[in-house]
Amino acid sequence: MRKMCMIATLVFVAAEAGLLYDVNAQIAATKAQQLVNQARAAIGGNKLKSIQSLSVEGAYRRTIGQMEMSGELELDMLLPDKMMKTERMRPIPTFEITRIETINGDNVWEDRQQHGGVVLMHSGGSEPKKAQEAMQQGIRSEFARLTIGMLLTTLSSFPVEYSFAGEAIAPDGKADVLDVKGASGFKMRLFLDQKTHRLLMLTYSGKRLRALAQIATSAPRSADEVEKLAKDFEAEAAKQPDVEYQIRFSDYRDVNGVSFPHKLIKSIENEVTEEIDITRIKINPQIKPEKFMKK
Secondary structure, X not given: OOOEOOOOOOEEEEOOOOXXXXXOHHXXXXXXXXXXXXXXXXXXXXXXXXXXXXXXXXXEEEEEOOEEEEEEEEEEEEXXXXXXXXXXXXXXXXXXXXXXXXXXXXXXXXXXXXXXXXXXXXXXXXXXXXXXXXXXXXXXXXXXXXXXHHHOOOOOOOOOEEEEEEXXXXXXXXXXXXXXXXXXXXXXXXXXXXXXXXXXXXXXXXXXXXXOOOOEOOOOOOHHHHHHHHHHHHHHHHOOOXXXXXXXXXXXXXXXXXXXXXXXXXXXXXXXXXXXXXXXXXXXXXXXXXXXXXX
């Protein structure tokens, strides 16, 4: 799956460099909101307002370091403030990991289940409180990117602000560029096609994802060995510079009057690391609030 992304890279003409635009913050925010409204109209308009719940199913292929995996993906959303992502991955044919990430209002939690072996996966943070806060912020940020990618909005518990930043130029046309900011330093950049007004791509900065994983059929490591491995992993990860992530949205299809992207490609500095193919989207399925409570 390691390959260079073949989609033409958008060349950003920076407004902050003063090359094209000279607008103050209020004008930039107003223009950005107009563009967001235009983009929402392009994918469904008033039909978006009727969406109370959403169910999405798909398949993904992912590369983390030297490890490649594939699996199934499910997204369940109950607006305005509930969302759950369930991933089932298979590092090897006889081993399956189920990972659940959930936002329920102000509550954020995750759960991991495994079948067929022993696994160690560490996301960073040696202190329990610090690790928990990092996990929660990571889920909020990821869900904000997903909800904007699907519906051009965020959950009510994670509001964001938009600001017009400039234009991006590609061989087949231009895109309007918006900066997005939220709580706890959340930042990303949106690229909206000037012709169709659909979201083409979003970008953000972060550490390169790495996995500390051991898969075995023998007894698991001791707690001391696990802690040492985790600390060594954190020390090495802290030395790494930030990289640019890109998520590209394509294959828009109509679902009950709403146009959803059915292909998502994530890359790091133009190297594809994840591909998601959405196979089914259901608008307003019956989803009970209890589904989002941690058991």
